[in-house]
Amino acid sequence: MINVIKDEDIYWHFREYDIILIGTNIYCTMSQGIQLKVMLNYPYVYEKNLETKYGDIDKMGTILECKSENEPTFCLCFITKGYNFRPDLEKDYLSYDALENTLKLVNIKYKGKKIACPLLGSSRFDGNGDKKKILHIFKKVLTDVECTVFDYFQKSRAEEMKEVRDRELAVKKEDRKAYYEMVRKRKEEAEERFKKNGHRRY
Numbered sequence: 312m313i314n315v316i317k318d319e320d321i322y323w324h325f326r327e328y329d330i331i332l333i334g335t336n337i338y339c340t341m342s343q344g345i346q347l348k349v350m351l352n353y354p355y356v357y358e359k360n361l362e363t364k365y366g367d368i369d370k371m372g373t374i375l376e377c378k379s380e381n382e383p384t385f386c387l388c389f390i391t392k393g394y395n396f397r398p399d400l401e402k403d404y405l406s407y408d409a410l411e412n413t414l415k416l417v418n419i420k421y422k423g424k425k426i427a428c429p430l431l432g433s434s435r436f437d438g439n440g441d442k443k444k445i446l447h448i449f450k451k452v453l454t455d456v457e458c459t460v461f462d463y464f465q466k467s468r469a470e471e472m473k474e475v476r477d478r479e480l481a482v483k484k485e486d487r488k489a490y491y492e493m494v495r496k497r498k499e500e501a502e503e504r505f506k507k508n509g510h511r512r513y
Contacts, residue, residue, distance in 0.1 A: 313449050314459045321429050321461035322348050325383040328459065330421050332428035334410075334437035336391045337370045339363065344436040344465035345429050355379040360387060368392070372412030374420070386421075388413035388431055391438050405438025407448065414452040427459040434465040 322345060325331055333349055335341060339360050341350040350357040356377040363370060375387040390409045410432050417426065432438035432445050442462070449460065466474070475497070483490035 312457050313446070313453060314457075315430075315446070316459060316461050318463050319461055320463055321345060321427060324427060324461070328427040329384065329424040330417075330426040331383055331385045332417060332426060332431060333385055333387055334390045334429070334431040334434075335360070335387050336393045336437070337368065337389055338366050338393055340393075342436075343467050344434050346436060347468055349385065353377075353379070353382060353385065355382065356385045356387070371406060372409040374413050374416045376420075386417065386426075388417070390432050405432040405440030405445075407432075407440065407444065410438075410440075410445065411448050411452060414448060418453050418455050422455040425457045425459075427461065429465065430460050430462045433462070436465060 321331070333346060333356075335346055341347055341357055341360065359375060359377040363375065370389040371392070373389050375389070377385040377387065388410070390406055390413060391404055392406070393404075413431075429437075430442060430445060432440040433442050446460070449458065479490060479493050479497075482493060
């Protein structure tokens with residue numbers, strides 16, 4: 312069964328599901344969108360990814376389970392050879408065959424489980440593929456799991472940080488005390504992340 316949730320970031324729902332699927336490339340990079348958030352906040356996922364062979368074409372269409380005690384279980388799905396934003400290159404760089412193969416493996420490995428994922432292969436960072444075609448593959452293949460798909464626009468880190476700063480400046484114009492409270496809270500949250508993961512981002 313496939314459930315689709317529109318315009319909501321899966322990042323805030325990781326602990327509600329048994330397994331989280333993340334689309335990625337074969338070059339061990341997780342530098343934007345939901346991949347970056349996972350890498351920064353759940354470093355065991357990136358560490359496991361780095362154990363695989365860099366640029367290995369044989370990873371296409373395979374999955375990699377990433378676990379850590381008392382943390383969400385992730386499953387990396389290798390569905391692209393990489394990503395780029397060059398306008399002279401093909402816009403759609405998702406391998407639909409690799410996507411279908413990874414979902415077949417997921418359907419077998421996690422039978423009966425409650426899983427969730429962004430709409431794999433549809434963002435700028437994991438394939439830029441056609442959403443209708445991707446959803447058709449999901450519905451065709453995932454017959455033995457309960458899958459919730461979060462269909463939303465994934466922002467780059469720069470885009471997200473600009474939004475945060477714009478919100479803070481808007482508050483500053485209206486209420487300087489509230490603005491300084493927002494900044495203080497953001498810094499406290501950053502320090503907590505540093506204690507947990509060794510960095511202050513996200």
